[in-house]
């Protein structure tokens with residue numbers, strides 16, 4: 221699986237995650253410097269090979285407004301660590317509205333959770349209070365740093381020294 225590259229702003233705050241190809245283009249254009257590489261990996265082109273960047277820093281400050289983490293299936297499952305928030309199952313995952321849409325429940329980070337198909341069907345069109353099904357964690361709106369730390373812990377420990385500051 222291809223590793224991703226963490227992009228830091230001039231002040232070292234994380235601003236984006238890009239592909240290795242994009243990171244190398246930024247460094248070749250002198251728009252960024254490589255701060256850390258993945259050991260034992262390299263990028264090959266026809267004529268040369270490059271160290272595989274893990275963290276790069278932009279050479280000019282970029283004012284990038286933070287728009288929040290995109291609410292989608294992949295990010296929701298990741299926030300919930302791929303587990304049904306009622307029973308903990310990791311199989312047949314679906315998305316559940318904690319407060320059902322029919323009862324005015326919203327489609328947002330604090331009302332959507334990961335639920336296995338069985339729990340979703342059992343819960344049906346009821347609230348957790350009505351079914352007595354308890355949530356294992358409270359649904360929250362994740363930050364960019366939450367996802368960066370999550371990714372770093374799973375497959376890019378080279379990022380960790382740059383996320384703490």
Ligand SMILES: [Zn+2]
Pocket residue numbers: 304305306307308309335336337338339340
């Ligand atoms: Zn379940």
